Amino acid sequence: xxxxxxxxxxxxxxxxxxxxxxxxxxxxxxxxxxxxxxxxxxxxxxxxxxxxxxxxxxxxxxxxxxxxxxxxxxxxxxxxxxxxxxxxxxxxxxxxxxxxxxxxxxxxxxxxxxxxxxxxxxxxxxxxxxxxxxxxxxxxxxxxxxxxxxxxxxxxxxxxxxxxxxxxxxxxxxxxxxxxxxxxxxxxxxxxxxxxxxxxxxxxxxxxxxxxxxxxxxxxxxxxxxxxxxxxxxxxxxxxxxxxxxxxxxxxxxxxxxxxxxxxxxxxxxxx
Amino acid sequence: xxxxxxxxxxxxxxxxxxxxxxxxxxxxxxxxxxxxxxxxxxxxxxxxxxxxxxxxxxxxxxxxxxxxxxxxxxxxxxxxxxxxxxxxxxxxxxxxxxxxxxxxxxxxxxxxxxxxxxxxxxxxxxxxxxxxxxxxxxxxxxxxxxxxxxxxxxxxxxxxxxxxxxxxxxxxxxxxxxxxxxxxxxxxxxxxxxxxxxxxxxxxxxxxxxxxxxxxxxxxxxxxxxxxxxxxxxxxxxxxxxxxxxxxxxxxxxxxxxxxxxxxxxxxxxxxxxxxxxxxxxxxxxxxxxxxxxxxxxxxxxxxxx
Amino acid sequence: xxxxxxxxxxxxxxxxxxxxxxxxxxxxxxxxxxxxxxxxxxxxxxxxxxxxxxxxxxxxxxxxxxxxxxxxxxxxxxxxxxxxxxxxxxxxxxxxxxxxxxxxxxxxxxxxxxxxxxxxxxxxxxxxxxxxxxxxxxxxxxxxxxxxxxxxxxxxxxxxxxxxxxxxxxxxxxxxxxxxxxxxxxxxxxxxxxxxxxxxxxxxxxxxxxxxxxxxxxxxxxxxxxxxxxxxxxxxxxxxxxxxxxxxxxxxxxxxxxxxxxxxxxxxxxxxxxxxxxxxxxxxxxxxxxxxxxxxxxxxxxxxxxxxxxxxxxxxxxxxxxxxxxxxxxxxxxxxxxxxxxxxxxxxxxxxxxxxxxxxxxx
Numbered sequence: 001x002x003x004x005x006x007x008x009x010x011x012x013x014x015x016x017x018x019x020x021x022x023x024x025x026x027x028x029x030x031x032x033x034x035x036x037x038x039x040x041x042x043x044x045x046x047x048x049x050x051x052x053x054x055x056x057x058x059x060x061x062x063x064x065x066x067x068x069x070x071x072x073x074x075x076x077x078x079x080x081x082x083x084x085x086x087x088x089x090x091x092x093x094x095x096x097x098x099x100x101x102x103x104x105x106x107x108x109x110x111x112x113x114x115x116x117x118x119x120x121x122x123x124x125x126x127x128x129x130x131x132x133x134x135x136x137x138x139x140x141x142x143x144x145x146x147x148x149x150x151x152x153x154x155x156x157x158x159x160x161x162x163x164x165x166x167x168x169x170x171x172x173x174x175x176x177x178x179x180x181x182x183x184x185x186x187x188x189x190x191x192x193x194x195x196x197x198x199x200x201x202x203x204x205x206x207x208x209x210x211x212x213x214x215x216x217x218x219x220x221x222x223x224x225x226x227x228x229x230x231x232x233x234x235x236x237x238x239x240x241x242x243x244x245x246x247x248x249x250x251x252x253x254x255x256x257x258x259x260x261x262x263x264x265x266x267x268x269x270x271x272x
Numbered sequence: 273x274x275x276x277x278x279x280x281x282x283x284x285x286x287x288x289x290x291x292x293x294x295x296x297x298x299x300x301x302x303x304x305x306x307x308x309x310x311x312x313x314x315x316x317x318x319x320x321x322x323x324x325x326x327x328x329x330x331x332x333x334x335x336x337x338x339x340x341x342x343x344x345x346x347x348x349x350x351x352x353x354x355x356x357x358x359x360x361x362x363x364x365x366x367x368x369x370x371x372x373x374x375x376x377x378x379x380x381x382x383x384x385x386x387x388x389x390x391x392x393x394x395x396x397x398x399x400x401x402x403x404x405x406x407x408x409x410x411x412x413x414x415x416x417x418x419x420x421x422x423x424x425x426x427x428x429x430x431x432x433x434x435x436x437x438x439x440x441x442x443x444x445x446x447x448x449x450x451x452x453x454x455x456x457x458x459x460x461x462x463x464x465x466x467x468x469x470x471x472x473x474x475x476x477x478x479x480x481x482x483x484x485x486x487x488x489x490x491x492x493x494x495x496x497x498x499x500x501x502x503x504x505x506x507x508x509x510x511x512x513x514x515x516x517x518x519x520x521x522x523x524x525x526x527x528x529x530x531x532x533x534x535x536x537x538x539x540x541x542x543x544x545x546x547x548x549x550x551x552x553x554x555x556x557x558x559x560x561x562x563x564x565x566x567x568x569x570x571x572x573x574x575x576x577x578x
Numbered sequence: 579x580x581x582x583x584x585x586x587x588x589x590x591x592x593x594x595x596x597x598x599x600x601x602x603x604x605x606x607x608x609x610x611x612x613x614x615x616x617x618x619x620x621x622x623x624x625x626x627x628x629x630x631x632x633x634x635x636x637x638x639x640x641x642x643x644x645x646x647x648x649x650x651x652x653x654x655x656x657x658x659x660x661x662x663x664x665x666x667x668x669x670x671x672x673x674x675x676x677x678x679x680x681x682x683x684x685x686x687x688x689x690x691x692x693x694x695x696x697x698x699x700x701x702x703x704x705x706x707x708x709x710x711x712x713x714x715x716x717x718x719x720x721x722x723x724x725x726x727x728x729x730x731x732x733x734x735x736x737x738x739x740x741x742x743x744x745x746x747x748x749x750x751x752x753x754x755x756x757x758x759x760x761x762x763x764x765x766x767x768x769x770x771x772x773x774x775x776x777x778x779x780x781x782x783x784x785x786x787x788x789x790x791x792x793x794x795x796x797x798x799x800x801x802x803x804x805x806x807x808x809x810x811x812x813x814x815x816x817x818x819x820x821x822x823x824x825x826x827x828x829x830x831x832x833x834x835x836x837x838x839x840x841x842x843x844x845x846x847x848x849x850x851x852x853x854x855x856x857x858x859x860x861x862x863x864x865x866x867x868x869x870x871x872x873x874x875x876x877x878x879x880x881x882x883x884x885x886x887x888x889x890x891x892x893x894x895x896x897x898x899x900x901x902x903x904x905x906x907x908x909x910x911x912x913x914x915x916x917x918x919x920x921x922x923x924x925x926x927x928x929x930x931x932x933x934x935x936x937x938x939x940x941x
Contacts, residue, residue: 021396084314087315208408230522250405290642
């Protein structure tokens with residue numbers, strides 16, 4: 001939107017926004033240089049460089065075990081949430097059965113509920129029925145609760161911009177609903193599906209509060225171990241962990257963004 | 273039918289057969305609706321069994337006293353123990369302060385985002401979205417590094433000669449607030465941006481045409497129109513602040529206790545889950561009230577636009 | 579592809595209705611379609627023609643009624659079991675597949691062998707004259723090409739019935755006229771029963787064996803193109819097909835009259851007593867001098883209001899002395915141009931007895 005207000009008049013706005021953005025992004029980057037410090041303090045900038053803290057990370061059982069747990073749980077959450085979420089989104093989009101708006105609201109509601117409440121609730125349930133507390137399966141199901149809204153919202157947006165006559169055509173040519181969905185609709189919703197999977201994975205990987213309540217010891221996730229270490233025993237290994245976590249969580253979205261843009265530009269060129 | 277219609281010699285369908293069709297069609301419609309419903313069941317089961325049911329359970333558990341009887345002892349704790357009073361006060365204090373600062377920081381960003389042309393708007397959006405891809409834990413930890421006694425801020429202040437000794441910026445309320453603002457600002461920017469984007473650009477031009485200065489037009493035209501998004505975003509981050517755990521736990525240094533921390537502590541502090549449940553229910557009620565207010569205000573403000 | 583009209587199937591629609599709440603999109607429609615016929619469903623938007631097509635295809639569930647193909651009830655069959663070919667308005671070609679893969683899709687679903695599939699795809703591409711396009715991607719095709727591929731995909735599995743939903747509406751005028759002839763040619767060659775939906779009356783007149791006109795969810799009339807043109811049942815149909823002017827008639831003892839003037843009608847027309855109107859096709863009126871007499875024709879006195887040049891013809895707006903406006907169309911040729919009346923001149927309109935048509939006023 002063009003306005004009649006000149007850039008000079010808005011200079012203060014640009015400066016203010018620039019400062020805010022700097023405030024939002026820069027501090028997080030501090031962990032990267034600190035992770036390469038040679039001292040045991042969290043001095044920034046580091047007096048000398050070394051990779052000892054990464055060696056510490058890869059050398060210690062507690063970190064490796066925690067990472068492995070987080071990866072497994074995140075993977076499991078990704079699979080379950082995406083499958084259940086895509087099925088539910090499809091059903092909600094395609095049919096207007098009476099309960100659909102209530103169900104949609106319910107599936108998105110974890111976003112509005114403070115995570116401490118969800119965590120305590122799940123803790124109570126797991127403590128009572130037993131067999132799920134402190135297990136990978138239990139955590140996968142728990143993380144699915146908070147990851148589900150992201151999948152539902154992403155897929156809903158994807159379905160909005162998808163042309164359903166494609167599926168109708170496939171059905172007129174002889175495919176039943178499931179086959180039409182798998183061969184025609186889903187391939188065209190690749191990006192929404194990929195984004196959903198990514199979001200579910202990241203939400204689970206980063207998740208702390210629920211993991212705090214329902215996992216400990218051998219089944220502790222990376223965030224949980226990080227949190228405990230932050231409380232008891234602060235040293236730059238945490239910076240190394242943080243940097244690694246940054247890479248894991250920032251890399252995939254950037255790649256997805258590049259791939260999506262390249263595909264979109266290619267489609268634009270072909271159609272032109 | 274007149275003579276212009278050509279009839280072929282087919283047998284006509286009887287009423288009985290038509291009725292049979294009606295029944296078959298109805299059955300078909302219901303079975304399709306059922307099949308679609310079944311597709312939503314896995315997701316519904318997960319959310320229902322692991323969130324909806326437990327919260328209902330929380331509600332009932334909060335009314336069970338320490339001795340096993342039904343009562344409101346758990347709720348009475350809030351009035352009797354001074355710890356709770358302090359916790360409520362500090363929780364709301366922090367939530368208010370954080371929300372206010374977020375508005376101050378976030379509103380201009382959302383505004384710029386809404387009026388910038390591409391590709392600048394895309395770049396700015398990327399910058400705003402980046403924090404979402406980083407874990408809250410990592411961000412909180414990085415504030416620990418920056419705000420600590422010999423951290424970046426203190427070294428800079430001492431170096432510039434503004435202070436003689438390092439100020440305690442972390443392990444207190446200040447650090448908690450700084451950390452929480454950092455996490456909450458993007459959550460305010462997005463809904464605000466969405467509602468600003470919907471404002472017709474011509475309105476500001478019309479105001480200028482009628483003789484209004486940019487500042488005046490902003491106050492009388494833009495600001496009111498951005499209210500629905502502002503209110504939605506404000507209440508959303510206010511609610512998030514109330515229930516927040518990570519930052520106060522790590523940057524509060526034990527001096528800052530918000531509801532979420534208290535709930536977690538109550539689990540191990542008391543022999544039953546009653547007190548924790550009562551606190552949880554309280555948080556839930558406050559959340560629900562805030563969301564309802566938000567919905568009501570947004571609806572009323574948007575309706576006035578029509 | 580075989581050209582065997584004997585394998586085409588007849589379709590019977592009876593008492594078909596579709597209600598959305600209280601609104602009747604299709605109301606009690608019954609008609610028959612002969613095997614191998616090209617039937618067009620014609621009507622303005624909202625007339626129910628597309629809803630009807632969707633019910634035949636299986637994408638819309640009727641509220642009531644029956645649809646039979648060769649005597650077999652299909653109304654409760656899901657779309658993928660009906661074996662009906664369909665071309666959608668926006669073609670809906672699969673963008674993630676090549677042209678060849680698009681066309682092969684229905685054959686793969688029916689578990690044809692690889693060699694057979696290649697053979698059929700090639701043959702059908704030749705039929706629509708896009709033989710070398712098999713490996714192209716959908717995004718590389720023009721609008722007209724996409725339309726032909728959509729058609730190819732719909733007929734490659736030799737369905738007995740072909741449905742088309744406004745297949746030509748997205749094409750420009752030139753292409754549309756070419757494709758009208760193309761589609762008709764393919765229809766004649768393959769001999770399948772075809773049902774096409776359109777709001778363009780010229781398209782309907784060009785391509786169809788019969789046309790079914792729809793209005794407000796009901797079937798107004800079903801007839802051959804010339805049948806509809808010559809003998810429309812009511813004013814709506816008369817106005818929808820071709821252009822006309824209408825003047826009200828009243829029933830007198832001697833017959834139908836315009837004011838005091840008795841109208842000469844061909845013998846076989848029965849007197850319609852409910853709001854009769856005289857339908858005047860612009861190309862069937864002749865302009866003559868006010869004093870020219872003609873015993874056989876109906877003569878109406880009036881004054882030329884305006885003359886509009888329309889390229890191949892001239893359109894005259896004439897105000898009759900009775901107070902009604904009538905359109906007259908003359909071919910733009912030297913013979914006519916020599917005796918052109920001008921605006922403001924008084925003239926007489928001649929309508930031959932055999933060209934006089936009476937229609938009901940209300941739809």
